[in-house]
Amino acid sequence: MNARVVAIFNQKGGVGKTTTSTNLSHALAKAGKKVTVIDFDPQGHLSISLGMLNRQASGIDAVLLDGADVSQCVIPMRENLQLIPSGPKLHDIELMSTGGAKRSEILRHTLLNDFQDQDYVFIDCPPSSGLLVANVLFATDEILIPMSSDFLALQGLSDLIKTIRKFEQVLKKKYKTQIVMARYTSSRKFSKEVLGKLQQYFPQQILATVIRETAVLSECTSFGMTIFEYRPKSVSANDFHNLAKDFLQGKVM
Amino acid sequence: MAKKQEESLLGYDPLAWMNEEPQGEEVSAAQEQEQVASATEHSSNAQVTQENQLKVVLEAVQNIQNVANLREEIISKLENSLGAIEIDASAVNSIDTATLQLFVALKKETDRLERVLVFDFPSERFLEAANLIGVSKLLELDKSASGFF
Numbered sequence: 001m002n003a004r005v006v007a008i009f010n011q012k013g014g015v016g017k018t019t020t021s022t023n024l025s026h027a028l029a030k031a032g033k034k035v036t037v038i039d040f041d042p043q044g045h046l047s048i049s050l051g052m053l054n055r056q057a058s059g060i061d062a063v064l065l066d067g068a069d070v071s072q073c074v075i076p077m078r079e080n081l082q083l084i085p086s087g088p089k090l091h092d093i094e095l096m097s098t099g100g101a102k103r104s105e106i107l108r109h110t111l112l113n114d115f116q117d118q119d120y121v122f123i124d125c126p127p128s129s130g131l132l133v134a135n136v137l138f139a140t141d142e143i144l145i146p147m148s149s150d151f152l153a154l155q156g157l158s159d160l161i162k163t164i165r166k167f168e169q170v171l172k173k174k175y176k177t178q179i180v181m182a183r184y185t186s187s188r189k190f191s192k193e194v195l196g197k198l199q200q201y202f203p204q205q206i207l208a209t210v211i212r213e214t215a216v217l218s219e220c221t222s223f224g225m226t227i228f229e230y231r232p233k234s235v236s237a238n239d240f241h242n243l244a245k246d247f248l249q250g251k252v253m
Numbered sequence: 254m255a256k257k258q259e260e261s262l263l264g265y266d267p268l269a270w271m272n273e274e275p276q277g278e279e280v281s282a283a284q285e286q287e288q289v290a291s292a293t294e295h296s297s298n299a300q301v302t303q304e305n306q307l308k309v310v311l312e313a314v315q316n317i318q319n320v321a322n323l324r325e326e327i328i329s330k331l332e333n334s335l336g337a338i339e340i341d342a343s344a345v346n347s348i349d350t351a352t353l354q355l356f357v358a359l360k361k362e363t364d365r366l367e368r369v370l371v372f373d374f375p376s377e378r379f380l381e382a383a384n385l386i387g388v389s390k391l392l393e394l395d396k397s398a399s400g401f402f
Contacts, residue, residue: 101377151263151267154263154266154267154268155267157267157268158267158268158270161268161271166373166374170341170343170373170374189262190262190263193261193262193263194263197263197266197268201268201271
């Protein structure tokens with residue numbers, strides 16, 4: 001059976017993409033699901049968040065540029081959770097003007113054929129809308145959009161939806177798109193308004209649990225730990241545990 | 254900018270354009286009539302649609318035989334709209350210098366008018382031709398999601 005492949009994508013930075021990739025994937029792995037995360041951001045922040053500090057290790061860059069076998073790049077990180085790092089050459093792809101179709105086909109073929117023993121594959125996209133993201137949008141059918149509860153994130157979402165629509169139009173497919181409120185400041189009225197605005201435009205597409213913004217979520221990255229390792233009894237660990245349940249059960253608001 | 258709503262902390266709704274989109278099958282009779290009129294109006298080589306922006310979808314073969322029609326179509330739309338101009342170049346298999354010259358002139362005109370011109374998904378053939386005659390940079394093709402089709 002094929003894995004469910006999900007691109008975690010928002011071209012705006014600072015909305016919680018990598019935090020969501022790290023902790024949602026670990027939550028699912030802890031629930032017994034076999035999960036692979038692909039670090040598609042040349043900055044390699046997902047790898048760092050999971051505790052992998054060797055930034056020279058080959059990863060998805062070697063698969064796309066050199067035809068390497070994906071099995072050579074997989075690194076087991078936790079029980080049921082494996083990582084494919086970005087690799088040092090991933091950034092080169094962003095600067096290339098040709099060969100996009102070929103790389104997209106390689107990625108799609110890899111995702112379809114090389115993860116059949118996995119339940120989920122998450123692709124942590126870079127905060128841009130360049131060629132790397134185009135590769136991912138070409139190769140996947142499902143998008144999870146992390147959002148923060150501020151105005152510029154709403155403006156960014158507007159642009160993001162236009163980008164997705166363009167791809168849908170050209171590729172003649174419809175993405176399954178869901179949103180996760182990944183940085184929510186519950187004490188601010190403005191955050192509630194932003195969430196309300198999202199509910200207005202994206203009914204039944206927002207995962208039911210919001211991730212409240214906390215200090216521990218920022219801190220755990222520097223230790224290369226997920227929230228379940230750093231503060232397993234914190235509200236943030238509880239939030240991600242509930243988010244994983246929502247994701248599995250399709251529970252939306 | 255939208256007017257600030259009473260008791261709302263959000264002064265401007267960046268997603269408001271989503272309300273203006275036609276909702277799939279729920280097309281009113283008036284909208285349908287408008288679409289038919291629009292489709293009849295555009296009988297030349299390029300398919301042009303009016304959303305928030307002016308959109309031109311290029312055909313697989315763009316050459317001297319259809320460049321005049323394309324020019325007329327673009328000029329007509331330029332005069333009758335104010336938004337950004339998007340040219341979908343994803344399907345182009347063959348393009349000649351006459352068409353590229355038209356785009357160079359269009360780019361200069363849009364710059365002069367302070368309008369936005371974007372080439373969406375330019376195909377590898379489109380990029381090759383633009384590179385060959387040295388207009389890729391001028392047309393800002395490096396900013397597009399290029400080389401995919």
